[in-house]
Each structure stands twice: as C-alpha cells, then as structure tokens.
Amino acid sequence: MTKGSTLQISCAQFEPRIGELERNVATSLSLIASAADAGSDLIVLPELCNSGYVLASRQEAFELSEDAATGPSIAAWVKAAAERNVYLVAGFLERDGVRLYNSAIVVGPDGPVGTYRKNHLWDAEALYFERGDLGFPVFHTSFGRLGVLICYDGWFPEAWRLLALQGADLVCVPTNWVPMEKQPDGLPAMANVLCMGAAHSNSMVVAACDRVGMERGQPFIGQSLIVDHNGWPIAGPASHCETEMITAVCDLSQARRQRNWNSFNQVMRDRRTDLYGEMLGTTARPNWY
Amino acid sequence: MTKGSTLQISCAQFEPRIGELERNVATSLSLIASAADAGSDLIVLPELCNSGYVLASRQEAFELSEDAATGPSIAAWVKAAAERNVYLVAGFLERDGVRLYNSAIVVGPDGPVGTYRKNHLWDAEALYFERGDLGFPVFHTSFGRLGVLICYDGWFPEAWRLLALQGADLVCVPTNWVPMEKQPDGLPAMANVLCMGAAHSNSMVVAACDRVGMERGQPFIGQSLIVDHNGWPIAGPASHCETEMITAVCDLSQARRQRNWNSFNQVMRDRRTDLYGEMLGTTARPNWY
Numbered sequence: 001m002t003k004g005s006t007l008q009i010s011c012a013q014f015e016p017r018i019g020e021l022e023r024n025v026a027t028s029l030s031l032i033a034s035a036a037d038a039g040s041d042l043i044v045l046p047e048l049c050n051s052g053y054v055l056a057s058r059q060e061a062f063e064l065s066e067d068a069a070t071g072p073s074i075a076a077w078v079k080a081a082a083e084r085n086v087y088l089v090a091g092f093l094e095r096d097g098v099r100l101y102n103s104a105i106v107v108g109p110d111g112p113v114g115t116y117r118k119n120h121l122w123d124a125e126a127l128y129f130e131r132g133d134l135g136f137p138v139f140h141t142s143f144g145r146l147g148v149l150i151c152y153d154g155w156f157p158e159a160w161r162l163l164a165l166q167g168a169d170l171v172c173v174p175t176n177w178v179p180m181e182k183q184p185d186g187l188p189a190m191a192n193v194l195c196m197g198a199a200h201s202n203s204m205v206v207a208a209c210d211r212v213g214m215e216r217g218q219p220f221i222g223q224s225l226i227v228d229h230n231g232w233p234i235a236g237p238a239s240h241c242e243t244e245m246i247t248a249v250c251d252l253s254q255a256r257r258q259r260n261w262n263s264f265n266q267v268m269r270d271r272r273t274d275l276y277g278e279m280l281g282t283t284a285r286p287n288w289y
Numbered sequence: 290m291t292k293g294s295t296l297q298i299s300c301a302q303f304e305p306r307i308g309e310l311e312r313n314v315a316t317s318l319s320l321i322a323s324a325a326d327a328g329s330d331l332i333v334l335p336e337l338c339n340s341g342y343v344l345a346s347r348q349e350a351f352e353l354s355e356d357a358a359t360g361p362s363i364a365a366w367v368k369a370a371a372e373r374n375v376y377l378v379a380g381f382l383e384r385d386g387v388r389l390y391n392s393a394i395v396v397g398p399d400g401p402v403g404t405y406r407k408n409h410l411w412d413a414e415a416l417y418f419e420r421g422d423l424g425f426p427v428f429h430t431s432f433g434r435l436g437v438l439i440c441y442d443g444w445f446p447e448a449w450r451l452l453a454l455q456g457a458d459l460v461c462v463p464t465n466w467v468p469m470e471k472q473p474d475g476l477p478a479m480a481n482v483l484c485m486g487a488a489h490s491n492s493m494v495v496a497a498c499d500r501v502g503m504e505r506g507q508p509f510i511g512q513s514l515i516v517d518h519n520g521w522p523i524a525g526p527a528s529h530c531e532t533e534m535i536t537a538v539c540d541l542s543q544a545r546r547q548r549n550w551n552s553f554n555q556v557m558r559d560r561r562t563d564l565y566g567e568m569l570g571t572t573a574r575p576n577w578y
Binding site for chain 2: 119120121122123124125126131132135136152155156157158160161162180181182183184187188190193194196197198200201230231232233262263264265267270271272275276
C-alpha cells in the first residue's frame with residue numbers, strides 16, 4: 001500500500017445477477033482477492049453490484065437494500081479490505097430508514113471511509129431511489145484524495161469539476177452503463193469519451209468499473225477503463241460482455257503537478273468565475289432549455 | 290438558406306500565414322465561395338484566420354489588428370455573406386482602442402450579427418490579448434441560436450454549459466489546436482474528444498474549424514470536425530495537415546427535442562443546482578487546486 005506516490009488500481013468488471021445478494025458479494029470477494037494478489041491497492045466494483053440493477057418493484061428494492069453501517073455486503077467488504085490491506089469502492093443498494101439510495105461505499109483497511117449517494121438518477125431509478133443528499137464528498141485516504149461518481153453523474157461536467165475544485169486527484173466511478181444510440185464503430189463508447197474528457201479537463205485520474213450482461217431485457221456495455229490525468233486510457237476499455245479485471249499503476253502526484261500546463265496556464269485557475277456568474281451553480285436559470 | 294429546420298454547415302480548414310492579411314482573407318473568400326457553391330448556409334473559419342497565430346511582439350499584434358466595425362477583413366466577409374446569402378463565423382485579431390482581443394465575428398446576409406472575445410487565453414496569448422469581456426453571448430440567426438467558443442475555451446465545460454443554458458443549439462469553434470502530449474494512436478485527438486463530450490452532454494451541434502501548418506516553429510493539428518447533438522462526428526475529422534473543407538447537414542430542432550432522453554430525464558433539467566452551490570460560478574472557491 002502507498003508505494004511512494006504511485007497507486008495500483010483495479011476495476012473488477014463482472015455480471016451481478018438481480019436479487020442474488022450472496023452470490024454477487026461472493027463474486028466480488030473472489031475478484032477482490034485476485035486483484036489484491038496482483039498487488040492492487042484500490043479495487044473499484046460496479047454500481048449496485050451486490051443487488052443487481054433492474055428492479056421490478058419497490059418491494060424488491062427494499063428487500064435487496066441494506067444499511068451502510070450494518071449491512072452484510074458492507075461487512076463482507078470491510079473484512080476483505082482489512083484482511084488484504086486494500087481500499088474498495090463498491091456500489092450497493094442503500095437503505096436509510098424508509099429511504100433508498102443508489103450508493104457507493106469507500107472502505108479502507110481500517111473500515112468504512114464514507115458513502116456517496118448518486119446525485120443524478122437515470123430513468124426508472126427515480127421510482128425507487130431518492131436523489132443523493134450528501135453532495136459531492138471528497139474522501140481522504142492514505143494515498144490521496146478520492147471522489148466518487150456513479151454512472152449518469154458522469155454526464156454532468158459540474159460533478160467532475162466540483163470534485164476537482166475540492167481537491168480530488170482520482171475519481172472512482174462504479175457504473176452500469178447502458179448502450180447509447182448511434183454508437184459508431186471505431187470510436188470509444190460515449191461513456192468512455194466523457195471519462196477521458198473529464199480526466200483531461202480536470203487533470204484527474206478516472207477509474208470506471210462497469211458491469212456486463214443482460215438483466216430483465218436490459219443490456220450493459222462493459223468497457224470499464226482507467227484513464228490517466230492526461231485523459232488517455234492506461235487500462236481498458238475492457239470487454240463489452242465478459243468478466244474482466246483491468247489494472248493500472250498511476251501517480252496521483254503527477255495529476256496534481258501537471259495542472260500547470262505552461263508558464264501561463266493552470267486549468268483550474270484559468271476558470272473565468274467572474275464570467276460564469278451564478279447561473280451554473282444556482283437555481284437562478286433561464287427557462288428555455 | 291433555412292430549408293425547414295435543417296442547416297448545411299461547412300468548416301473551411303486552411304493554413305493562414307502570419308502577417309499576410311490580404312492573402313489570408315483572399316484564401317478565406319475563395320473557400321467561402323466554394324462552400325456556398327456546395328449549398329452551405331453557414332461557414333466556419335479558423336481562429337485568427339486573417340492575421341495568423343504566432344505573434345512576435347505587441348507591435349506586430351497591433352499592426353495586424355482591426356476594429357470589428359471598420360476593419361477590412363470584416364468588410365470583405367460582410368460583402369461575401371451578403372452576396373452569397375450565407376452566415377460566417379470567422380476568427381480575427383480585434384483592436385478596440387488600445388486593447389487587443391482574440392475574437393470571432395458572426396456575420397449574416399444582412400451584416401454583422403455580433404462579436405465574441407475569447408475568454409480563456411492560451412499560453413503567450415496573454416502577452417498580447419485581453420481576456421474576453423463580453424461573456425458567453427448567444428447569437429440569434431434565421432436558422433436558430435448559435436454560440437461561439439475559441440480553442441482553449443473548449444477545455445472549460447462551464448463555457449459549453451453556459452451556452453446551452455442560454456438556449457444555444459449550435460456552437461461554432463474557430464480554433465488553432467496545437468498538439469497534446471501523449472496522444473495515442475487510434476484514438477481521436479483530445480480536442481475532438483472534448484467537442485464530442487460537450488455536444489453529447491449538452492445536446493448541441495458543434496462545428497469546429499481548425500487551421501493546419503507550422504508557424505514560427507509551432508505546429509497545428511487540423512482535424513476539424515462537425516459533431517451532431519449525440520456527440521458523434523457527422524463530418525471529419527479532417528486531415529491533420531492539409532487544407533480541407535468538411536460539410537454536414539444537421540437538424541437543430543432535433544438537438545433541442547432530444548434533450549429529453551426518456552420519460553424521466555432531460556439532461557439540462559437534471560442538473561442538481563441545489564447541490565452545485567455557488568462554487569462553480571463564483572470566486573468563492575477553495576484554494577488548494
């Protein structure tokens with residue numbers, strides 16, 4: 001762990017099955033073990049990787065949910081992180097009282113570090129989940145500062161920027177990407193394009209772990225990837241349909257140092273906050289979009 | 290012009306030569322004529338396409354500058370737009386009193402529509418130009434609403450978003466893209482990645498016109514492209530080194546309609562302005578980036 005400023009990251013792309021909590025967590029533990037055997041310090045798992053994604057009812061959603069403090073999936077991940085001396089970022093179906101969230105937990109060798117709740121809900125998720133209410137937290141770890149986004153969050157440049165502005169040098173993205181219309185041959189998936197652009201524009205490392213397979217008629221696209229702070233893939237994109245581990249070594253200190261692009265430009269300081277005004281960040285907005 | 294809601298756009302990628310104002314404008318007029326002959330309604334030209342880019346001194350910059358209202362390059366473009374019944378977006382070296390700007394003018398069949406001044410200056414531009422002071426204007430034309438960004442502006446997701454929030458369905462990008470470090474083979478240029486991601490995330494058409502060639506030791510990368518509101522190229526990327534016209538037909542009404550992605554999601558309305566706070570848009574920002 002924490003070999004100087006370098007960090008080995010793995011994304012464990014696999015196929016959760018809807019409702020099969022024990023099987024899904026067991027699969028994740030097996031992949032965590034294999035990434036740890038390979039020397040990884042941080043392992044990212046997909047969105048809702050303990051429960052599966054395509055929920056049929058609120059009742060089913062509640063049955064698959066667990067509390068971030070006491071849930072059995074979390075307990076299993078906490079044990080694995082301690083035993084293997086690794087960090088994990090894992091998507092799970094969170095229950096808080098009678099509210100459900102599409103969440104991800106960050107776990108370190110010493111236990112849970114924090115939870116992120118997906119802020120931008122996609123499609124029928126709105127039927128079951130509440131929108132995130134914890135903002136865009138940046139978590140402090142022994143290797144540096146880490147933010148989390150989940151799937152559709154990545155479509156909002158504001159989200160990446162807010163993490164960078166708060167000091168994140170790495171963003172982990174548990175995701176369940178679905179196919180986009182009109183994806184051309186020979187170009188990266190749009191989900192990958194957005195990760196590359198965000199990594200570059202903010203000089204941050206991005207580690208996105210997708211799922212694969214078909215669930216209740218909904219296909220997922222795999223293509224997990226890790227991009228460096230220049231925006232270029234250093235691992236993946238993984239298979240569009242198979243379980244696959246991708247692994248890369250990155251240097252978070254370079255992400256921070258290289259925000260200085262030349263004698264004049266540092267991308268975060270070049271922002272024209274004098275011009276952006278309040279429109280980007282407040283509810284004072286025009287009504288014509 | 291304005292065939293229903295469709296619009297034919299051309300980007301006239303060419304090689305301006307530093308200081309050769311008359312030759313550069315003559316080249317642009319020839320390309321405008323050829324795009325108009327091919328039926329284009331809107332023609333985008335590169336950044337600083339009348340003057341060239343790599344300035345050697347403030348004195349040279351002043352000698353190559355002109356007033357947006359009275360300059361000879363502008364007059365030539367206004368005449369061409371009227372004669373051919375087209376819109377033009379052209380980068381030029383603007384002088385306003387004793388201040389210089391890296392600007393682009395939007396010209397229609399009835400004359401100048403407005404000027405945009407580059408808000409995010411790149412590298413040594415800061416020695417000669419003032420930062421833009423006209424905000425992110427959206428220009429109204431007979432075919433719809435149009436915004437302009439210039440080169441490094443495109444590295445700021447805030448800029449694209451502000452244009453979309455103000456109703457732009459098309460962003461024209463006169464540019465002079467320079468090579469990026471570590472560009473891998475087989476992937477689009479990062480400048481293209483940023484255009485694709487911005488077009489997709491905001492459901493806007495993007496027409497980016499780059500220059501080619503080498504100027505005082507500085508190479509430029511060409512690869513002009515037009516992307517539809519899904520974020521996929523519909524023309525280009527053009528050659529990395531040759532003069533080349535790229536042309537595409539787009540439907541701006543689809544860009545607007547298809548911001549509704551499903552029964553639950555419209556990307557602009559899904560923004561969590563309640564969470565973004567004022568950090569994105571104001572000078573109240575942390576000091577650790």
